[in-house]
Structure formats: C-alpha cells, structure tokens
Amino acid sequence: MSRLNTNRLALAYGSRRIVEELNLSVPDGKITALVGSNGSGKSTILKAMARILSPLSGGVYLDGKEIHRQPTKEVAKQLAILPQNPTSPEGLTVQELVSFGRYPHQKGFGSLKAEDHRMVEWALEATGMYGFADRPVDQLSGGQRQRAWIAMALAQGTEVLLLDEPTTFLDMAHQIEVMMLLEKLNRDQRRTIIMVVHDLNHAARYAQHLVALKKGTVLYEGDPTEVMTPEMLRVVFGIDADVIPDPRTGTPMCLPYGLAADASTTESGNLPAGQENAERAPEPAYAAG
Template sequence: MIRLTTSNLDISYEERLIVQDLNIGIPQGKITALVGANGSGKSTILKTMARIMNPSKGKVLLDGKSIHKQSTKEVAKQLAILPQNPTAPDGLTVSELVSYGRFPHQRGFGSLSKEDREVVKWAVEVTGMSDFADRPVDQLSGGQRQRAWIAMALAQETDILFLDEPTTFLDMAHQLEVLHLLRKLNEVNNRTIVMVVHDLNHAARYADHMIAIKSGTVKGEGSPLDVITPEIMREVFNIEADIVTDPRTGLPLCLPFALAALPVADRVMKDAERENREELKAAGA
C-alpha cells in the first residue's frame, strides 16, 4: 500500500534546481532508505516530503492530498521528522524533550493532559530511556541522545517517521543500537520509516525498500537486492564494487575496491604526465 507519494516534484535552492520531476512512492508499514552520494539531493527530498521545504513545482501527496496545503498542526499529526544533529536547550530533561512531541495534539498553550503524559511515558519506555527520563539530554551519550529524540518523534503519534542520517557521528555500537530500535518500531508498532542513510550496508540490512538518488533523480528503486548492484554502485557512487551475500541475512553486502572513473584532477595529472613522456621521447629522438 502506498499512502505517501511525490508527483512531478521540482525542488530548488534559490535559482538552482536540485531535484527535477521526481515521482516516488513510499510503501506503507515499511522502512525506506534514501541513498546517494553527498550532494545528490536525498536530504532535500526528505525535507520536502516532510514539509520542512516547499517544492518549486509538483506536489507531495498523503492519501491523495497535498501536504503543503494542509495546516502545520494537521501535518504534524501524520508526519514526524528527526533532522540531522538536533540540539536541545541546556538542562532540558528527556521527559521534557519528549513532551514537546505532544504539541500537535494540544489546544492552545495548556499543560499536558493525562493522555499526553501516558503517551510520553510510553515513548520513553519503548525507546529504552526510562532510566534516563529525568536526566538532562546534554548529559547523555550519543546513542542515548538519539533515542531521546526518536522518543520525542514517537510522542507525536504519527504513522510516518522521517529521519535524516540518524546514525551520523555515532560509533558502530550506537549506530546498531539506533537501527535496531527503528526496526523494532517498524515491526512492533507498524511505523512507516523513511530515512537518509550514509552506510550502504546498513541500508541494505535494515531497509525493506531503497531509493538510489543521483543529481536529484532516481537511478534505482526497489528491494536491497534490486538496488545494491555493481551497475547502480557505478552510476550513483562512481565506485567499482563486489556485491556479495551476507551469510547471516541473505542480503547484499557492498565491498568497494576502486573508483569507477578517475576524478578530474587525477585525469589532468595523468594527461600531463603522458604529454611530458611524449615530449621527452620526441626530444630524445
């Protein structure tokens, strides 16, 4: 089932077109990973689908309705987003941070209702943060801090959760901790998750659906087996890679071993070296 789609989407920064004529669908109840080289437009696409940015043309449709024509509060009841490297005010506790996720459900500036407090408690528990509920966020480890922010997003009680590189700057153990949590939320709580992922092997392991982006256009879409291929690695990432099967999961593993094409600077240097050799050879003749 597809509830969230883009229709002929163009996205620009000032006069520069970043994404052109994008048409993708996000499978309901699945984890979708957007992958691509730095500057490919994947984070821009995520932010536009989450209504953080406005498209210059086209639409983002949820259940057939444009999210950019709905009120912020209504969209916030359906979509939650965790941006890159979020920061909390000094001294703010985990429970206080998570309670901010209840804003779309509150009327005016009233205090938390009984239902709000129950949802906050649930979000803290399901992310494994109960022991840290009264701890200031700025005193947590990187993995704990990321779980606290995910709890805040969960407290919005949305069906769809967007995350922009949720494992950036985390060590390997904390990366796995966060990704395991997202998989649990997807499987147990049926959350649709859309995330930008830097590590291809993490994307292949934890995502059901992958979309490979280059220069704002889709170059591959489907299951990890459909997207993690030598051809797509070459076209999207400019790498030559062996694709092997993970014996534990049966999923593809990407093992890069060379650049598919030399960078411009290297090509210029090699051309200069060749010309020098030819000149020396001609002079010797």
C-alpha cells in the same frame, strides 16, 4: 500501497534546481532508505516530505492531500521528522524533550492531558529511555541522545517517521543501537519509516525498500537485493565494488575496491555556491512544520 508520495516534485535552493519532476511512492509499513552521493538530493527530498522545504512545482501528498496546503498541526499529527543533528536547550531533561512531541495535539499553550502523559511514557518505554527520563539530554551518550529524539518523534503518535541520517557522528555500536531500534519499531508497530542513510550496508540490512538517487533523480528503486548491485554502485557512487550476501542476514553487502574509471563521485556541482553542504547543515528539530 502508499500513503505518502510525490507528484512531479521540483525543489531548489535559491535559483538552482536540485530535484526535477520527482515521482516517488513510499511503501506503507516498510523502512525506506534514500541513498546517494553528497548533493544527490536525499535530504532535500526528505525536507520537502516534512514541509520544511516548499516545492517549486508539483507536490507531496499524504492520503491524497497536498501537505503544503494543510495546517501544520494537522500534518504533524500524521508524520514526524527528525532532522540531522538536532539540538536542545541546555539542561532540558529527556522527559521534557519527549513531551514536546505532544505539541501538535495541544490547544494553544494548554498543559499536558492524561493521554499526553500516557504517550510520553509509552515513547520512553518503546525507546528504552524510561530510566533516563530525568537525565539532561546534553549528558547522554550519542546513542542515548538519538534515542531520546526518536522518542520525541514517537510521542507525536504518527504512523510515519522521517529521519535524516539518524546515525551521523555516532560510533559503530551506537549506530547499530539506533538501527535496531528503528527495525523494532517497524516490525512491532508497522511504522512507516523513511530515512536518509550514508552507510550502504546499513541501508541494505535494515530497509526493505531502497531508493538510489543521483542529481535529484531516482535511478534505481526496489528491494535491496535488486537495487544493491555492482552496476548501481558504479553509476550512482562512482565506485567499483563486489556485492556479496551478508553471512548472517543474507542481505546484500557492498565491498568497494576502487573508483570507477568512467564515473565522477563529485555531486557538489548540482548546488549553488555556498550550498555544497546544504544537505548536511544541522538544524533544530520541530514537528513537521
């Protein structure tokens, strides 16, 4: 079953098309990881799913309704987006940041109601950030800061979370910290999570559904044990690699040992001049707007 899907979706930056005729269904109650080389369309697709980027044609559907035709606040009550490298005003506390997640539920500029405060406290507890509520966000470690932003997304009270490279620029310990939090949210609350991930082993270990993209097209899709193969790694990433079971989890683990002789890993040719890093550019977070 899928509440969120695309139908013949076409996306572009300027006059250059990035995605064509994309039909993608996100399984409910699972973690889905979008993987692919730089410029393959991962973040572009995520932005369309979050209403940040409007389609050229086709559409993104949530519960059968085209989200780009629905009011922003109505969509934001159903799905939350955490963009890559979000930034907050200097001095903003964790509790203030998390409170922003209640914006879709406010009327005008009304103050927070009892239910809003309850959701903020719950989000802080769920992410292990309650003890940091009064700490300025800019004084947190990388992992703590990312958990604070995830808490803001949780405070929206949505069943669907979209995250664009949630572990970028984090050290190894903080990467695992964030991935284990997402795993817990999915396991305990059945949150549907869609995330763009660069680390293939993280994707295979923490996601139950893997989507491998190249040039805006889904080439492989399914359970990580079926998708993470030497063939996929050669075709999608242009690398030769062994795939072995993780000794602890049994999930597939990628061990690259060289570049594939017949594959190119450079995908930036899909993007117009000046847009080679468009998918990686940081942007402020907001609620599915």
